[in-house]
Amino acid sequence: MQDAQPVIEVRGVTNAFGRQVVHQGLDLAVRPGEILGVIGGSGSGKSVLLHTIIGLRRPQAGTVRVFGQDAHAASEEDRRAIERRWGVLFQSGALFSSLTVAQNIQAPMREHLRLPQRLMDELAAIKIRMVGLPPEAGAKYPSELSGGMRKRAGLARALAMDPDILFLDEPTSGLDPIGAAAFDDLIKDLHEALRPTVFMVTHDLDSLHAICDRVAVLAGGRICAIGTLEEILAVNEPWIADYFAGPRGRAASACHGAGRRA
Amino acid sequence: MQQPVPPYSLSAEDGRTVVRLRGDWTIDRLTPGALALGDLPPPAQGVAAIHLGEVAALDAAGAWLVVRLALSWRAAGRATDLADATPEQLLLLERVAAAAPESLPAPRPRLYILDMLERMGETVVEGARHTLRQIGFFGLVLACAARTARSPRRLRLTSAVHHMEAVGINAVPIVGLLSFLIGMVMVFVSVQQLARFGAQIYTINMLEIAVYREMAPLLTAIIVAGRSGSAFTAQIGAMVVNEEVDAMRSMGLDPLEMLVLPRLLALLTMVPLLTFLADIVGIVGGGLMCWTFMDIAPAEFLERFRSLPWPWHFRVGLIKAPFYALVIGVIGCFEGFEVTGSSASVGERTTRSVVEAIFWIIVLNAFFAAFFSTLGY
Numbered sequence: 001m002q003d004a005q006p007v008i009e010v011r012g013v014t015n016a017f018g019r020q021v022v023h024q025g026l027d028l029a030v031r032p033g034e035i036l037g038v039i040g041g042s043g044s045g046k047s048v049l050l051h052t053i054i055g056l057r058r059p060q061a062g063t064v065r066v067f068g069q070d071a072h073a074a075s076e077e078d079r080r081a082i083e084r085r086w087g088v089l090f091q092s093g094a095l096f097s098s099l100t101v102a103q104n105i106q107a108p109m110r111e112h113l114r115l116p117q118r119l120m121d122e123l124a125a126i127k128i129r130m131v132g133l134p135p136e137a138g139a140k141y142p143s144e145l146s147g148g149m150r151k152r153a154g155l156a157r158a159l160a161m162d163p164d165i166l167f168l169d170e171p172t173s174g175l176d177p178i179g180a181a182a183f184d185d186l187i188k189d190l191h192e193a194l195r196p197t198v199f200m201v202t203h204d205l206d207s208l209h210a211i212c213d214r215v216a217v218l219a220g221g222r223i224c225a226i227g228t229l230e231e232i233l234a235v236n237e238p239w240i241a242d243y244f245a246g247p248r249g250r251a252a253s254a255c256h257g258a259g260r261r262a
Numbered sequence: 263m264q265q266p267v268p269p270y271s272l273s274a275e276d277g278r279t280v281v282r283l284r285g286d287w288t289i290d291r292l293t294p295g296a297l298a299l300g301d302l303p304p305p306a307q308g309v310a311a312i313h314l315g316e317v318a319a320l321d322a323a324g325a326w327l328v329v330r331l332a333l334s335w336r337a338a339g340r341a342t343d344l345a346d347a348t349p350e351q352l353l354l355l356e357r358v359a360a361a362a363p364e365s366l367p368a369p370r371p372r373l374y375i376l377d378m379l380e381r382m383g384e385t386v387v388e389g390a391r392h393t394l395r396q397i398g399f400f401g402l403v404l405a406c407a408a409r410t411a412r413s414p415r416r417l418r419l420t421s422a423v424h425h426m427e428a429v430g431i432n433a434v435p436i437v438g439l440l441s442f443l444i445g446m447v448m449v450f451v452s453v454q455q456l457a458r459f460g461a462q463i464y465t466i467n468m469l470e471i472a473v474y475r476e477m478a479p480l481l482t483a484i485i486v487a488g489r490s491g492s493a494f495t496a497q498i499g500a501m502v503v504n505e506e507v508d509a510m511r512s513m514g515l516d517p518l519e520m521l522v523l524p525r526l527l528a529l530l531t532m533v534p535l536l537t538f539l540a541d542i543v544g545i546v547g548g549g550l551m552c553w554t555f556m557d558i559a560p561a562e563f564l565e566r567f568r569s570l571p572w573p574w575h576f577r578v579g580l581i582k583a584p585f586y587a588l589v590i591g592v593i594g595c596f597e598g599f600e601v602t603g604s605s606a607s608v609g610e611r612t613t614r615s616v617v618e619a620i621f622w623i624i625v626l627n628a629f630f631a632a633f634f635s636t637l638g639y
Contacts, residue, residue: 084290097604113290116297122330123289123323125363130322135363143603162289162321193357194322195350 005068007032007165007197008053013062015048022048024221026062030165035191035198037208039243040218046201047091049218050169053199054088055079066165084112086165087158087196091173093150095142101128101153102138105160112161127156130193132186148179152186159190168200172207184210205244205252217243269296279305279340281331284316287324300330304338315346325351325358333362392600399596403526406518422524429490429525430532434539437485441478441540445547448472453555462556466566469548474575478540480627483586486533487619491594494525495615498598499608507599517599526591533587534580541579574639582630586623593619 006029015023022045030036040046051057053064055071064071066082074082087108095104105124109115115123128138131152142150151171158166171187172180184204188211191198202208208215208229216226217240225235233244270283287296304310312328314320320328328344335342344355410416452468498521501507510517545567552558558566597615601607 098606109289113292115289115292119297119323119326122363123326126322126326126358126361129361129363130357141604159322162323189357193354 005032006030006065007067008199009063009065009068010049010053011063011065013049013052013059013064015045015052015057015059021221023052023059026218026222028216028223028226030197030199031214032197033195034213035187035200035211037212037215038199038201038218039203039208039215041239041243044218045221046218047169050167050199050201054086054167055083080112084108084161085163086167087161087163088167089151089154089158089169089171091169093142093154095150095153095157097142100139100141101133101145101156104142104153104157105138107157108160123160124156127159128153130159130190131156132182148175148183151175151183155186155190159194162194163196166196166198168198168202170201170203172202172204177206180204180206181210187211205248209252269293270299272302277308279308279310280313281310282313282316283328284318286319287317287327288319288321289323291319292323292327296324296327299327300334302331304335304340309341309343310335311343311345313346314344314351317347317351320351320354322354322358325354326362329355329359329362333359395600396593396596399599400592402518403522403592403595406516406523407526410519410523416519417527418520418524421520422527425525425528426532428493429486429528430535433485433489433532433536436489437482437536437540438543440481440485441473441544442547444477444481445469445473445544445549446551448477448544449548449551449555465552465556466548466558466563467570469545469552470567470570471575473544473548474541474579476579476627478544479537479579479582479586480623482533482537482540482583483590483623484620486529486536486587487590487594487623488616490529491590491619492612492616494591494594495598495601495612496608498595499601499611502599502601503603503605503608521598522591522595525595526588529587529591530584533590534583537580537583541576574634578630578634578639582627585626585630589622589626590619593622 008028008030010026010028013023013026014021015026026049028049038046038049048057052059053066053071055064058072063073067085069078069082071079071082095101096107099107102121102124105127106120109120109123124138125135128135133149133152133156137145137149137153142153145153151174155168155171158168168187172183175183184207187198187200190196191211200207200212212229214227215229215232216223217232217235217237218224219237219239224237225232225240227235232240269285269287270281273280273282281299281302283299285291312332314328317324332342332344344352347355448469449465452465452472453462456462456464456468498507501521507517507521510520549558549560549563549567552563553560594615597611597618601611
C-alpha cells in the first residue's frame, strides 16, 4: 500500500490573499486508505489547504490531483465524478438548515443518483445509526440538535455517498473531552468498516495520538514534516517541539503512551 | 453504467439455494437489477447462502442490500449464510447489520379536519402572541429611548450616522426618481380628467394634494420599508444566529441601545427628510409635465403654486413621516430579534418584516386621513 499511487497529490501550490502569502510551493501526497492528520498553528493555512483540495479555492500556482486527475483543470463532468467520491465534514457541520437530518443525508444521493425513496430512507437510517445518533434524530431539523449531534449528523452526510476520501475540518473542536474521544473512536470505527482515506485538519493532540496513521505539519507555508507521530517527534523543528512539548502535548502523549504500554 | 452481466444469479446446489453476487455493489453502480435483490422471495425450503466471492467492490449501500436480503430470509425461517466474503467485507456487513434500521411504527393517521383545526388554532394563538411580543418590544424601545434621553452620552452617534447614510443618503436617487415619475403621472392623469369639466386650472391644486399629502410620504415610507426595514431585520437576524446578540447581553451591553436606537434615530431623521425631498422632486416632475402638456411656463407655475391657499397639505404629509419611520424601525428590528437558530428563519423574518411594515403604514395612513379630515385640516 506504501507504493500505491497517492489519492491526493498537491504539487507546488501557492496561495495568497493580496500580499499575504499563505502557501508557498506546498507539496503533499496522501496515501490511499490512511488517516492523515494535518496540524499547524492558527493562520498557518490548514483550512485554506483543505478548501484548495476540494476545489473551493483556486491556487495562484501549482496543481492538485485527486484520484490522479487534476481537480482544477478537470471538465465539469469529471469534476462531478470526483466530487461524488469524497465527503466533507465542515467545521460547524454546515447542515442545510431547511432540511431534516435524514433529508440532509439524502441530498447528495438525490442530486447524483436515482434510487428508490425507500432505499434512501433505509440508507439514511443506517448512516444515522452508524454515527451514533438515535433513530429519531433523522426527522429533526439541525437547529433542534446540540453541537455534538450536529457534528455527527454532518459526518453522516459526508458518508452518504460512501466516499473514498473523507475530509474532516477540525472534527473534534467544540466537543467536550468525552464527546471528542467518542468522536475519535467513531472515526476510527468507520474507517475500519468503510475504509475511506481520511484527510483530517485538527488541533486535537488526542486525535493525533488516537487515530492518525500519519501526521503532516504545516508551517511557514509548506509541509515542514510528514510521517508517523514518532517520526514527527524526532524532527528537529522549534515549532514542532513547542507544539508537542507544551503542557497539553505532554499530557496527551503521557496518557496515550501509558495506554499503549498497558 | 449498465453492467454487461446480471449483478447476481440464483441457483440450487445440493438442496441449498445459492445467490451469487458479482461485479460492483457500490452506491453509484446500483442498477435496477441490483435494487431488486431485496425483493427476492425466500426459498420454499432448506437453507440458503449468499456468495460474495465475485464481488469486486462493496460499500455500505451494497452491503445493506445484502443484509436486507439475509434478514428478510431469516425472518421467513430460512437459515441464510454469507459466504466467501473477505474479512473487510464481513466487517462492513456486520457494521451495517448492526445499524440496520428498526421498522419504526408508522405514525397513526389522523382526521384531516382535526389537523386543520389544530393548525388554525396554532396560527391564531401564535398571531396573538406575536402581537403581544411586538407591543412589549415597542415598550422596551420607548423605555430605552427615555433612558438614553436622560443621559444622551449613551447614544451611539457613530452608528446612528452610519445608518443615516445607509437609510437616507443612499436612498436619495431611488426616492427622487420614483417621486418625479409619480408627480408627472399625477399631472398627466388629472389633466385628462379635469378637462372634461373644463377645470384643468385645478390641476395644480390636485398635484399639491396628491404629492404633498399622500404620495410623497407613502412612497418614501414604502421604499424605506423595502430597503432599510428588511436590511435591519437581516442584519439583526444574522447577529442573533451568530450569537452576537447573546455576547452583547453577556457583556452587559443593551442590544436595544446598541442596535435599535441608532437605527430608529436614523429613520426618524431621514424619513421626514426623504419625504421632503420627494415633495420637491414630485412637484418639479409635475411642473415639467404642466409645461409640456398645458403650456404653463415654470415661472407661471411657481406663481400659481405660491398662491395656493391651504398650507396644511404639506404639513400633514410631513407630520405623518416620523410615524411611518417608527413603524418601519420597530417592526424591522423586532423581527430581527425574532429570528431563531437557522438561516432559513432570517429570510422568513425579513419577508415578514417588510410585509408587516407596509401593512401598518397603509393602515396608519387611513387612520391619519380620518383624523385630519375630522379636524378639518
